[in-house]
Amino acid sequence: MIDRMAAALMSLLGLLVSAYLYLYKIGRIGTLACGSGGCETVQTSVWSRFLGVEVALIGLIGYAVLLAVALVALRTDQVERRPSALLLTALAAGGVLFTAYLTYLELFVIHAICRWCVGSAVIIVTVLVLGLLELRRLRTGPA
Amino acid sequence: MAASPVGMKRFYGLLAAVAVVGIGLLGYQLSKPATVSIPANVQIDVKDTAGFHGYVKGDPNAPVEITEYADYQCPFCQTFATLQMPTIEERLIKPGRLRWRYRDFPLQQHPFSRLAAHSAACADDQGKFWEQHEKLYDGQAEWAAARDAAPLFRQYAQANGLDLSKYDACMSGHVHAGRIQASYEEGVRVGVQSTPTLLIGNRLYQGRLDSDAITRLVDSLAPKTTSAK
Numbered sequence: 001m002i003d004r005m006a007a008a009l010m011s012l013l014g015l016l017v018s019a020y021l022y023l024y025k026i027g028r029i030g031t032l033a034c035g036s037g038g039c040e041t042v043q044t045s046v047w048s049r050f051l052g053v054e055v056a057l058i059g060l061i062g063y064a065v066l067l068a069v070a071l072v073a074l075r076t077d078q079v080e081r082r083p084s085a086l087l088l089t090a091l092a093a094g095g096v097l098f099t100a101y102l103t104y105l106e107l108f109v110i111h112a113i114c115r116w117c118v119g120s121a122v123i124i125v126t127v128l129v130l131g132l133l134e135l136r137r138l139r140t141g142p143a
Numbered sequence: 144m145a146a147s148p149v150g151m152k153r154f155y156g157l158l159a160a161v162a163v164v165g166i167g168l169l170g171y172q173l174s175k176p177a178t179v180s181i182p183a184n185v186q187i188d189v190k191d192t193a194g195f196h197g198y199v200k201g202d203p204n205a206p207v208e209i210t211e212y213a214d215y216q217c218p219f220c221q222t223f224a225t226l227q228m229p230t231i232e233e234r235l236i237k238p239g240r241l242r243w244r245y246r247d248f249p250l251q252q253h254p255f256s257r258l259a260a261h262s263a264a265c266a267d268d269q270g271k272f273w274e275q276h277e278k279l280y281d282g283q284a285e286w287a288a289a290r291d292a293a294p295l296f297r298q299y300a301q302a303n304g305l306d307l308s309k310y311d312a313c314m315s316g317h318v319h320a321g322r323i324q325a326s327y328e329e330g331v332r333v334g335v336q337s338t339p340t341l342l343i344g345n346r347l348y349q350g351r352l353d354s355d356a357i358t359r360l361v362d363s364l365a366p367k368t369t370s371a372k
Contacts, residue, residue, distance in 0.1 A: 005154050008158060009157070009158060009161065012158060012161055012162060012165070013161070013165075016161075016162075016165035016166075016168075016169070019165075019169060020169060020172070023169065023172070023173065028173055029169075029172045029173060034214055034217035034218070034219055034220065034250055034252075034253070034337055034338045040337065041252040044217065044218055044219070044252075045252070046287065046288060074151070074154075110252070111252075112252060
């Protein structure tokens with residue numbers, strides 16, 4: 001139960017981080033400028049879009065879905081059920097893979113690191129770990 | 144194991160508190176003034192540091208001068224050049240109220256910006272700087288995604304009617320590399336950190352200035368005379 005609560009909380013934090021990055025990307029936060037900062041470098045690079053969609057928007061939608069799933073998984077009729085935990089873990093695993101790809105781009109292609117992206121990476125990995133812990137708990141039975 | 148109703152209530156309370164604080168912080172960021180200006184490092188005389196004074200358009204006797212530090216591969220400089228500059232030109236530069244000085248500030252993360260600046264400098268040798276400048280910004284999406292931008296820059300030069308043998312010699316000889324570096328270093332000394340940055344009076348304005356804001360600034364620095372000419 002505590003894992004699902006933590007997953008919901010982390011998903012909310014991820015949603016807020018990606019909302020910030022998206023608002024920055026569309027110029028509603030910060031200055032519309034190219035600078036030497038890591039986030040500016042990353043956000044103004046051609047890699048800030050994936051298949052024509054802003055990466056920050058993908059993150060925003062992804063975390064919103066993750067939060068919704070985590071909240072549903074907290075319902076009393078779902079807490080001891082495996083499918084909701086499985087869906088949460090699968091979504092987080094997808095997020096981790098996408099984050100790994102973006103981190104690779106930051107390190108080896110763009111050569112800049114955005115600390116907000118690092119924050120998001122920590123959050124999504126944490127959600128995955130929580131999902132896996134929850135799956136293990138359900139397999140071994142309630143403590 | 145399900146949590147007690149009290150425990151769940153506390154958890155949802157915590158979740159709501161985090162959401163409220165987060166949304167509040169985002170709202171605060173959104174409500175911050177769109178444009179901030181910082182004082183330029185005015186000990187550095189813009190005109191004396193590089194030997195080259197930048198590319199100038201407008202009346203030499205205009206009451207206000209704006210120096211723009213920009214990077215050809217910066218998307219925000221592109222937006223500024225294509226969306227705001229035409230209005231600024233019609234409203235302020237052509238009537239003689241404003242003189243515009245363009246200076247290169249190629250950022251390290253943009254692989255083609257120095258090459259683009261050099262292409263414009265070579266066009267300047269043949270009196271076609273602004274024509275090449277415009278084509279570079281108009282075509283940014285095309286060349287920024289290219290493996291090699293130089294052939295596209297050459298196409299722009301050809302379309303602008305440049306003598307290509309002179310252009311090629313200028314490009315391959317890196318004739319203006321020093322000018323571009325000097326312009327960049329001067330920008331750093333003045334206090335430029337990002338592009339586009341405008342130096343108006345003795346203040347630096349970073350990003351997000353639009354033609355209306357610039358008109359207001361020019362109006363405040365040199366009010367329009369009401370007497371009929």
